[in-house]
Amino acid sequence: MKTIHITVLILIVAVVVSTAIYQQQEQEETKLKVIYAGSLIVPFEELEKQFESWHPGVDVQMEGHGSIQVIRQVTDIHKEVDVLAVADYSLIPDMMYATPSGEDYADWYVKFATNQMVIAYNNQSKYADEITESNWYEILARPDVTFGFSNPMLDSCGYRTLMVTQLAESYYDNQTIFDVLIACNFEPTISVTQEGDTYIVFVPEIFEPHAGKVVVRGGSVQLLALLEYGGLDYAFQYKSVAQQHGLLFVELPDQIDLSSTEYEDDYKKVKVRLGFQRFSAVDTERVGSPIFYAVTIPKNAPQPELAVAFVQFVIGEAGQKILGDLEQPPLVPAEGSGVVPFALEPHSKPI
Amino acid sequence: MKEDRKTIRFVVIIAVIGIGAIAAVMYTHPFGAPEEKINWNLTLIGTAEKVVTFDELKAMPSYEGYGGFFSTVGMINGPFKCKGVPVEDLCALVGGINDSNTLWVSAPDGYMMVFTYDQVKGDFVTFEPATLKELPHGELKTILMYEQDGALLSEDDGRPLRLAIVSEDKLLTEGHYWIKWVDKIAIRAIKNQNKT
Numbered sequence: 001m002k003t004i005h006i007t008v009l010i011l012i013v014a015v016v017v018s019t020a021i022y023q024q025q026e027q028e029e030t031k032l033k034v035i036y037a038g039s040l041i042v043p044f045e046e047l048e049k050q051f052e053s054w055h056p057g058v059d060v061q062m063e064g065h066g067s068i069q070v071i072r073q074v075t076d077i078h079k080e081v082d083v084l085a086v087a088d089y090s091l092i093p094d095m096m097y098a099t100p101s102g103e104d105y106a107d108w109y110v111k112f113a114t115n116q117m118v119i120a121y122n123n124q125s126k127y128a129d130e131i132t133e134s135n136w137y138e139i140l141a142r143p144d145v146t147f148g149f150s151n152p153m154l155d156s157c158g159y160r161t162l163m164v165t166q167l168a169e170s171y172y173d174n175q176t177i178f179d180v181l182i183a184c185n186f187e188p189t190i191s192v193t194q195e196g197d198t199y200i201v202f203v204p205e206i207f208e209p210h211a212g213k214v215v216v217r218g219g220s221v222q223l224l225a226l227l228e229y230g231g232l233d234y235a236f237q238y239k240s241v242a243q244q245h246g247l248l249f250v251e252l253p254d255q256i257d258l259s260s261t262e263y264e265d266d267y268k269k270v271k272v273r274l275g276f277q278r279f280s281a282v283d284t285e286r287v288g289s290p291i292f293y294a295v296t297i298p299k300n301a302p303q304p305e306l307a308v309a310f311v312q313f314v315i316g317e318a319g320q321k322i323l324g325d326l327e328q329p330p331l332v333p334a335e336g337s338g339v340v341p342f343a344l345e346p347h348s349k350p351i
Numbered sequence: 352m353k354e355d356r357k358t359i360r361f362v363v364i365i366a367v368i369g370i371g372a373i374a375a376v377m378y379t380h381p382f383g384a385p386e387e388k389i390n391w392n393l394t395l396i397g398t399a400e401k402v403v404t405f406d407e408l409k410a411m412p413s414y415e416g417y418g419g420f421f422s423t424v425g426m427i428n429g430p431f432k433c434k435g436v437p438v439e440d441l442c443a444l445v446g447g448i449n450d451s452n453t454l455w456v457s458a459p460d461g462y463m464m465v466f467t468y469d470q471v472k473g474d475f476v477t478f479e480p481a482t483l484k485e486l487p488h489g490e491l492k493t494i495l496m497y498e499q500d501g502a503l504l505s506e507d508d509g510r511p512l513r514l515a516i517v518s519e520d521k522l523l524t525e526g527h528y529w530i531k532w533v534d535k536i537a538i539r540a541i542k543n544q545n546k547t
Contacts, residue, residue, distance in 0.1 A: 076462075217525070218423075221423070225485070279463075
């Protein structure tokens, strides 16, 4: 009987002591909060793993959102975040540098990765063996073909789809591409006006395709699922997302795929005006520009030194290799703008 | 006698541990505390304008169903048991909504979404929680939720009012519709923005 009592007591003490040790360890772990654009999910999960393995005692806590939501976590929802990474570098100066209300959330960013628009598909897609860089708009227009893109009100890939199709008209010298692929399939329709040499695409407040040919979803996740389950033949996507999910894709000419600084002036000739202001802090006009991902550290980051170490890792050799290996083209060297922390300067060149 | 004393000592130790555990649970999960008063005004704008307090909204006929959502990166939340007031009933308080209107739902954090009349009536794409595969659905209701899984909403979940899309089935909808901290619902005529 006595032996049983002692054994029970030892067990209880062991449980209490080990719980205390575990809690102590948890308390000692430093948390680094990183919020990133949804299309970075694959490389950032790997960056988290490797950064943690090289920094024992650091728990990198990752959270993915649309790029505007990434910034709003700091500026509107007032969460304490250490590192932000977005799919459109211009959002950082627009939303975080000295705001009209006088608040100043950041004063620098570093461009660290690029991307390009492609048309993703799989082996089951209709005319998969025919589609090329020069005939994609004809294939997509065929009556038995379905295609999709994300909602431009909600996702940068969505308004970039509208830019690509409008730019295609000039590149292919065919003034019907936007109308046939986009405008005709929506009720109310999506119209385009020309001001000088700039085209403005007006997205109505109700953005709904009226027939089954075109499918619009909130983001890439839903479109990937549709492609996988045969609900769609083609989808406009970022190249990195198509590659990371093992999809086939058609690369588009540099002149229209929003990848190249060489064609920056041409991209600027298309603007998309959104039907309502989803975020009070962001206006409704998006201007065509090359796709650059950027990272910054908010001024109120709880772990600023560790945050700098993380950004160093992302834009340094090891981070660039992870990005490249996971089909997210790194920008080499990264390009800094604003008051970039001194420790990051060797890894980036000023813009 | 000696054996009895040992047994009593053992029972006392176990009892002390048990009482300690119960005390710890009560400390972290108190019950019986008076319900917190929620000061929140919901502004409804239609052909008329009306401000509804949280208590007034809670006193309206409610609808309960299941619903969940997923984020931009596919992170799944729910399905939860959701309780709230059908948005259509709220619209009825300020003149009602029809197919020539859209519904503009906003929150003090600066977020806003526009819903079509069909969406107010429950026309959404629904997804299977395990695979995110699109699935057909039965009747959906768009509600202004105040209770999730039997408790008032937490701050992170949009306390006190969050837009939710629910049904008898445990399905998901896209997360951007689930607006947190809703404080304004406006019925507007569809605007023709198209320039030709």
